Amino acid sequence: xxxxxxxxxxxxxxxxxxxxxxxxxxxxxxxxxxxxxxxxxxxxxxxxxxxxxxxxxxxxxxxxxxxxxxxxxxxxxxxxxxxxxxxxxxxxxxxxxxxxxxxxxxxxxxxxxxxxxxxxxxxxxxxxxxxxxxxxxxxxxxxxxxxxxxxxxxxxxxxxxxxxxxxxxxxxxxxxxxxxxxxxxxxxxxxxxxxxxxxxxxxxxxxxxxxxxxxxxxxxxxxxxxxxxxxxxxxxxxxxxxxxxxxxxxxxxxxxxxxxxxxxxxxxxxxxxxxxxxxxxxxxxxxxxxxxxxxxxxxxxxxxxxxxxxxxxxxxxxxxxxxxxxxxxxxxxxxxxxxxxxxxxxxxxxxxxxxxxxxxxxxxxxxxxxxxxxxxxxxxxxxxxxxxxxxxxxxxxxxxxxxxxxxxxxxxxxxxxxxxxxxxxxxxxxxxxxxxxxxxxxxxxxxxxxxxxxxxxxxxxxxxxxxxxxxxxxxxxxxxxxxxxxxxxxxxxxxxxxxxxxxxxxxxxxxxxxxxxxxxxxxxxxxxxxxxxxxxxxxxxxxxxxxxxxxxxxxxxxxxxxxxxxxxxxxxxxxxxxxxxxxxxxxxxxxxxxxxxxxxxxxxxxxxxxxxxxxxxxxxxxxxxxxxxxxxxxxxxxxxxxxxxxxxxxxxxxxxxxxxxxxxxxxxxxxxxxxxxxxxxxxxxxxxxxxxxxxxxxxxxxxxxxxx
Numbered sequence: 199x200x201x202x203x204x205x206x207x208x209x210x211x212x213x214x215x216x217x218x219x220x221x222x223x224x225x226x227x228x229x230x231x232x233x234x235x236x237x238x239x240x241x242x243x244x245x246x247x248x249x250x251x252x253x254x255x256x257x258x259x260x261x262x263x264x265x266x267x268x269x270x271x272x273x274x275x276x277x278x279x280x281x282x283x284x285x286x287x288x289x290x291x292x293x294x295x296x297x298x299x300x301x302x303x304x305x306x307x308x309x310x311x312x313x314x315x316x317x318x319x320x321x322x323x324x325x326x327x328x329x330x331x332x333x334x335x336x337x338x339x340x341x342x343x344x345x346x347x348x349x350x351x352x353x354x355x356x357x358x359x360x361x362x363x364x365x366x367x368x369x370x371x372x373x374x375x376x377x378x379x380x381x382x383x384x385x386x387x388x389x390x391x392x393x394x395x396x397x398x399x400x401x402x403x404x405x406x407x408x409x410x411x412x413x414x415x416x417x418x419x420x421x422x423x424x425x426x427x428x429x430x431x432x433x434x435x436x437x438x439x440x441x442x443x444x445x446x447x448x449x450x451x452x453x454x455x456x457x458x459x460x461x462x463x464x465x466x467x468x469x470x471x472x473x474x475x476x477x478x479x480x481x482x483x484x485x486x487x488x489x490x491x492x493x494x495x496x497x498x499x500x501x502x503x504x505x506x507x508x509x510x511x512x513x514x515x516x517x518x519x520x521x522x523x524x525x526x527x528x529x530x531x532x533x534x535x536x537x538x539x540x541x542x543x544x545x546x547x548x549x550x551x552x553x554x555x556x557x558x559x560x561x562x563x564x565x566x567x568x569x570x571x572x573x574x575x576x577x578x579x580x581x582x583x584x585x586x587x588x589x590x591x592x593x594x595x596x597x598x599x600x601x602x603x604x605x606x607x608x609x610x611x612x613x614x615x616x617x618x619x620x621x622x623x624x625x626x627x628x629x630x631x632x633x634x635x636x637x638x639x640x641x642x643x644x645x646x647x648x649x650x651x652x653x654x655x656x657x658x659x660x661x662x663x664x665x666x667x668x669x670x671x672x673x674x675x676x677x678x679x680x681x682x683x684x685x686x687x688x689x690x691x692x693x694x695x696x697x698x699x700x701x702x703x704x705x706x707x708x709x710x711x712x713x714x715x716x717x718x719x720x721x722x723x724x725x726x727x728x729x730x731x732x733x734x735x736x737x738x739x740x741x742x743x744x745x746x747x748x749x750x751x752x753x754x755x756x757x758x759x760x761x762x763x764x765x766x767x768x769x770x771x772x773x774x775x776x777x778x779x780x781x782x783x784x785x786x787x788x789x790x791x792x793x794x795x796x797x798x799x800x801x802x803x804x805x806x807x808x809x810x811x812x813x814x815x816x817x818x819x820x821x822x823x824x825x826x827x828x829x830x831x832x833x834x835x836x837x838x839x840x841x842x843x844x845x846x847x848x849x850x851x852x853x854x855x856x857x858x859x860x861x862x863x864x865x866x867x868x869x870x871x872x873x874x875x876x877x878x879x880x881x882x883x884x885x886x887x888x889x890x891x892x893x894x895x896x897x898x899x900x901x902x903x904x905x906x
Contacts, residue, residue, distance in 0.1 A: 226344070228345070228348065229334065229344060229345065229347050229348035229351075232348040232351055232352055233330055233331055233334045233347075233348065233351040236330040236351050236352060236354065236355040237327050237328070237330050237331055237351075239355060240326055240327050240329075240330070240355065240358055240359075240371070241323070241327045243359070243371060243585050243588050243589055243592060244323050244326075244327070244371070244589075244592045244596060245589060245592045245593055245596055245597075248319070248592065248593060248596035248597050248598070248601075249316075249319045249320060249323050249596050250316055250319075250320070251315070251316065251319075251596070251597075251598065252313040252315045252316055253315050253596075253597060253598025253599065253600045253601060254314075254315045254598045254599045254600065254635075255315060255318055255319050255322070255595060255596060255598055256594065256595055256597070256598050256599045256602060256635030256636040256639075257375055257376065257377065257591070257594055257595030257596075257635075257636055258366075258375070258376040258377045258595075258636065258637065258638070259376060259377020259378070259638070259657060260322065260375070260376070260377040260379065260595055260636075261377075261595075261599070261635055261636025261637075261638055261639060261642070262377075262636065262638040262641045262642065262656075262657040263318075263377060263379070263657065264314075264315075264318060264642065264645065265286065265287075265641065265642055265644060265645045265657075266293055266294070266297070266302055266658075267302055267305060267306065267309070267314065267318070268284075268286070268644070268645055268649075269282050269283075269284040269286065269293050269294075269810075270282060270293060270294050270299065270302045270306070271302070271306045271309070273810065273811075274293075274294055274299070275299075275302075275303060275306055278873070279294075279455070279865075279869075279873070280294050280295075280299040280416070280455055280456040281293060281294030281295040281299065281456070281459070282294060282811075283810065283811040283831075283833060283863045284810070285649070285652055285808065285810060285811075285828070286644035286645075286649060286652045286653070286656070287641070287644070287652070287653055287654075287655070287656025287657070287658070287662070288654065288655075288656050288661075288662035288664045288665055288668060288829055288848075289622065289654060289662075289664045289668075289704060289705060289827060289828055289829045289848065289849065290664075290828045290829040290831075291656070291658070291661050291662040291664070291829055291831070292661065292831055292833065293658070293661070294456075295459060295460065295463070295661060296460060296466075296467055296658070296660055296661040297380075297658050297660075297661055298380045298384075298416060298417050298418050298419065299416055299456060300380075300383070300413050300416035300417040301321060301322075301379060301380045301383050301417055303416075304321050304383075305317050305318050305321045308320060308321060315598060319596050321379070321383070322374065322379035322382075323374075323596070325374070325379060325382035325383040325385070325386045326358050326370075326371060326374055326382050326386075328386055329354045329357075329358060329382075329385065329386050329389065330350075330351035330352075330354040330355060331351070332354075332386055332389040332390045332393065333347075333350040333351050333353065333354045333389055333547065333550070334347045334348065334350055334351040335347075335390070335393050336350065336389050336390070336392055336393035336396070336507065337350040337507055337550070338393075339393040339394070339396040339397045340392075340393070340396045340432055340506040340507040340510065341396075341506060342505075342506070342507045342551065342554065343554065343558060344554075345554055345557060345558075346507070346550055346551055346553075346554030346555075349549075349550040349551075349553050349554050350507075350547060350550040350551075352550070353546035353547060353549055353550040354546065356546060357369070357370065357542060357543055357546045358370050358371050359371060359582065359584050359585065359588070360486055360487070360542070360584075366378065367535045367536055367538055367539055368381030368382065368385075368418075368420075368536060368539045369381060369382060369385055369539030369540075369542065369543065370539070371588050371592075372584075372588065372591075373539070375588070375591045375592060375595045380417050380418050381417075381418050381420070381421065381539065383417045383418070384414050384417035384418035384420075384421035384422070384425065385421060385539065385540075385543060387410050387411070387413050387414035387417055387425065388411075388414045388421055388424065388425030388428055388429075388514075389428075390410045391407055391410035391411035391413075391414055391425055391428070391429050391445075391449075392425070392428040392429045392431075392432050392510055392514075394406040394407035394410055395407040395411075395429040395430075395432055395433050395441070395445045396432045396433070396506060396510075398441065403887065403890050403891070404441060404444050404445060404448075404883075404887075405883055405884065405887035407429060407445055408444065408445065408448045408449050408452065408883050409449075409452070409883075411425055411426060411429055411445060411449035412448075412449040412450075412452035412453045414449075415449055415450065415453040415456075415457065416453050416456055419460070420532065420536045420537070421540065422453075423517070423521075424514055424517050424518050424521075424540050426445070426446050426449065426450075427513055427514060427517045428510050428511075428513065428514040429445040429446075429510075430442050430445055430446050430513075431509055431510040431512075431513035431514070432506050432507070432509070432510040433445055434509075435504050435506045435509050435510075448879055448882075448883055451875055451876065451878075451879035452876055452879045452880055452883070453876065454872045454873075454875040454876045454879065455869075455872040455873040455875070455876040456872070457872065458868055458869075458871060458872030458875070459868055459869050459872055462868045463831075463832060463868075466663055466831065466832075467531065467660050467661070468659055468660050468661075468662060468663060468665050468666060468683065469531050469660075469685065470659055470660065470682065470683050470684065470685075471683055471684030471685035471686075472533040472535070472684070473684070474525075474526055474533065474534050474535075475522075475534050475535045475538075478523075481535070481538060482519070482522075482538070482541060487542070487545060490545060490546065490549040492552070493548070493549035493550070493552035493553040493556070494545055494548045494549045494552055495552065496551075496552030496553070496555050496556055497511070497512075497547075497548030497549055497550070497551040497552030497555075498512060498548060498552075499552075500551050500552065500555050501548070501551075505551060505555075507547065507551055508547075508548060508551040508552075511544045511547035511548050511551065512544065512548060514540065514543070514544045514547075515540065515541050515543070515544025515545060515548070516544075517540075518537045518538075518540035518541045518544065519537075519541055521534075521537050522534050522537045522538070522541065525537075598635065599634065599635030599636070599639065599642075600635075601635075602633060602634055602635035603633050603736075603740070604630075604633035604634045604635075604736070604739075604740035605634065605635060606735050606736060607634070607734040607735060607736050607739060607740055607741065608634040608635065608639055610732055610733070610734070610735055611732040611744050612643065612646045612647065613732075614730055614731075614732040614744075614746070615643060615647065615651045615708075615710075615732075615746070616646070616647045616650060616651065617730075618650075618651065618708065618729070618730065618746070619707075620649075620650045620651070620652075621651065621652070621706075621707030621708050621748075621752075622652050622653070622654055622704075622705055622706045622707050622708070622752075622754075623640075623643065623651055623652065623653050623654065623706065623707070623708040623709070623710065624653070624654045624655065624668075624671060624672060624675065624701060624706050624708070624709050624710075625640050625653075625655075625672075625709075625710045625711075626672075626675055626676045626677065626709075626710065626711040626712055626713060626716050627672055627673075627676040627678060627679050627680045628678070628712060628741065629678065630740050630741065631740075633740040634740065638657060640653065640655075641653055641655060641656055641657055649810075651708070654668045654671070654672075654704055654706050655668050655669075655672060659682055659683060662829055662848070663829060663830065663831075663844070663848045664704070664829045664847070664848030664849075665682075665683065666683050666685070666686045666775060666848075667700070667704060667775075667778055667847055667848055668704065669681065669682055669683045669686045670686050670687065670689055670700065670775070670778060670779065671689075671697055671700045671701060671704065671706075673686075673688055673689035673690065673693075674689035674690070674691070674693040674694060674696055674697030674700065675691070675694060675697040675698075675701075675709065675711070675716065676691065676716070677691055677713040677715050677716055679691075686775065687775065687779050689779075691715060691716060691719070694716070694719045694723070695723070696779075698723055698725055698726060698749065700778070701749045701752060702725070702749060702750070702751050702752050703827070703847050704827060704847060704848075704849075705752055705753070705754040705827030705828075705849075706749055706752055707748060707749055707752050708729075708746060708747065708748060708749065709726065709746075709747045709749055710744050710745065710746045710747070711744070711745050711747070712741045712742075712743065712744050712745070717745055720745065720747050724750075725749060725750040725751065726747040726748070726749060726750070727747060727748045727750065728745065728746070728747055729746050729747065729748045730746045731743055731744065731745050731746065732744040732746070753803070753806060753827075754806060754808055754813070754826070754827045754828065755803050755806045755813065755815045755824060755825070755826050755827070756803060756824070756825055756827070757800060757801040757802070757803060757822060757823075757824055757825070758785055758822075758823045758824065758825050758851065759800075760783055760784055760785050761783075761784050761785070762784070762785050762786075762787050762792070762823055762851065763784040763785065763786045763787065764786075764787050764789060764790045764791075764792050765786045765787065765788055765789075765790075765846075766789075766790055767788060767789065770786075770788050773786055773846075774786060774846040777846050778846060778847070785825070785845060785846060785851070786845070786846040787843045787844065787845055787846070787851050788843060788844040788845075789843055789844070792840075792841075792843050792851075792853075793840060793853065800822075801817050801818065801819055801822040801824060801854075802817065802818040802819075803815050803816070803817055803824060804816050804817075804818075808828070811862060811863035812860065812861065812862045812863070813826055813828055813860070813861040813862075814858070814859065814860045814861075815858075815859055816857055816858050816859070817854045817857055817859065818857070819854075820853075820854045820855055820856065820857065821853060821854070821855075822853070822854070823851050823852070823853050824839075824851070824852055824853070824854060824859070825845060825847075825849055825850075825851055826842065826849055826850040826851070826852060826861060827847070827849045828849060828850060828861075829848050829849065829850075830842060830843075830844040830845065830848065830849060830850045832866055833863045833864060833865065833866065834850060834861055834862070834863060834864075835861070835862060835863075835864045836852050836859065836860070836861050837859070837860040837861075837862070838854060838855060838856035838857075838858050838859040838860060839852040839853055839854045839855055839856070839859045839861075840852065840853040840855060841853055842861065
């Protein structure tokens with residue numbers, strides 16, 4: 199096939215021109231300089247002084263990601279699990295269960311030696327600073343002739359600095375600074391994993407590739423399948439069937455402790471309702487990448503000739519392109535724009551291969567063969583026009599909360615809240631919170647107060663079934679509301695009374711407001727009691743005063759004072775939000791297996807204690823349903839009661855069979871099976887690799903054709 203279709207005079211892709219040792223050294227040195235220059239350029243854009251400072255990273259989502267280290271490091275990683283239960287956000291949720299643990303594992307390790315802020319920013323920035331190096335190493339590992347490795351590093355600079363697509367979708371610097379550091383880390387590990395797979399000429403020596411690919415899976419679920427495709431593709435060129443199976447299966451097995459529970463409980467994922475990309479042409483071929491066209495065309499031609507790097511990059515991008523078109527028709531709950539960075543990355547890698555081939559082997563006019571590479575350099579220079587904007591964003595993000603203009607005011611508010619009794623909090627939305635260091639600055643209240651003040655709102659809305667109800671409540675209590683979940687009916691300040699009732703239903707103890715309109719409504723509401731105010735110490739305040747109110751009847755455990763309506767699972771999704779928005783004269787409970795109860799009889803609940811992953815209380819009578827205002831999840835098990843069942847508020851309903859009831863988090867069989875598979879996979883690959891290293895090496899005459 200290759201000889202018939204592609205063997206033609208003047209296009210000797212696999213021929214290497216004669217080079218003297220001196221010219222080889224010069225080419226190698228030139229490549230090293232290019233790689234170093236691109237990485238330094240990326241690092242300079244991120245402001246190295248701020249990266250190594252001890253400030254707490256701010257910005258967009260990144261300013262809230264910092265919180266996740268608190269429960270994961272202390273409660274998940276220390277006990278050998280990738281996830282843990284936390285009460286800090288959303289009335290409780292399984293942190294790390296539907297989000298990605300590997301980046302936080304890396305930060306936790308580095309935090310052993312460095313301050314947390316520094317460790318976090320080094321890991322986040324390292325995922326992009328090292329990408330040109332990773333691309334260079336991948337090209338070398340895949341035996342790409344010079345100058346392709348240097349061009350691969352150059353193409354990564356263009357990829358990272360590219361801002362033609364204003365969506366925050368992952369991969370580039372713009373997305374990293376918005377908070378998509380897990381995506382960037384997964385991209386880096388995917389490239390390194392493919393490089394290691396290309397170098398491992400024996401399946402028994404694939405330990406590094408397997409570990410890198412498993413880390414990529416644990417870094418971002420969207421990148422994970424395409425990372426495996428990339429590694430399998432570069433292994434398939436040499437027809438290493440056993441190695442293809444190893445790099446496709448073993449990384450999944452190692453990550454099974456996280457993958458298995460994720461897939462098993464995917465019905466508990468909340469869909470934010472992002473609008474899919476409709477203009478395919480503009481999304482797939484943005485103007486900022488048009489000049490890569492000639493080089494990409496040559497790169498695709500090289501892939502069809504089974505050039506290792508080109509074939510891997512083409513497979514990487516083609517798989518993402520196929521998924522981009524199929525996720526919508528197949529009903530996969532994935533925003534298709536998330537797949538674009540993988541497509542863009544493959545385009546840049548193909549351009550690097552194509553430009554290298556043109557420079558080395560096309561017997562055209564000397565000037566003409568440099569056109570593809572020249573266009574690549576022009577693309578990088580065009581992307582440099584974004585550096586000023588990117589540097590200003592980096593100063594905001596990596597300068598941290600402590601450098602924000604409103605930090606003294608923010609610190610004062612935290613101090614006032616820390617003096618209150620423990621409780622859950624909702625705040626009135628404000629677009630000016632970015633001046634505190636992040637628009638999500640108040641989500642860090644559990645971090646600053648060591649869990650004393652928790653928040654009903656949080657960053658990982660996909661991870662909580664309570665998030666849609668919280669989104670509705672915040673819109674009902676804000677003068678200028680934000681709508682993080684597009685599928686939730688929108689509320690406004692006209693629904694203030696309903697909002698206070700919803701605070702009580704969600705067990706929210708504190709409501710804080712800053713506008714005069716919301717303050718007047720709060721002052722006149724009988725169930726809100728003013729308890730404190732936080733005055734701004736600034737001459738030009740961000741928010742002159744925060745007023746703090748305590749919500750009456752917001753106990754975290756209470757009797758059910760309305761009839762319970764068991765609802766079948768297939769009718770659940772559409773019914774609960776409509777019930778929540780309307781007049782709730784019943785309480786829908788998911789499932790039809792709940793025993794008959796008498797909810798008309800009052801039950802008194804006392805001695806309520808809420809811990810990190812346990813809730814205990816006493817009742818004065820049994821057989822009467824009780825509402826626990828903590829998010830339902832299959833981990834919860836009840837002692838001294840039947841249940842729990844999922845309630846329409848996202849909480850739990852139990853029917854006490856004893857006067858003392860305990861609800862506690864306990865792992866289920868799928869969690870233990872996942873961890874067992876991971877442990878066996880890690881031990882197996884380590885033992886096989888040790889045997890391969892300690893055993894006799896094969897002689898050249900025993901090697902297969904691909905090895906020779």
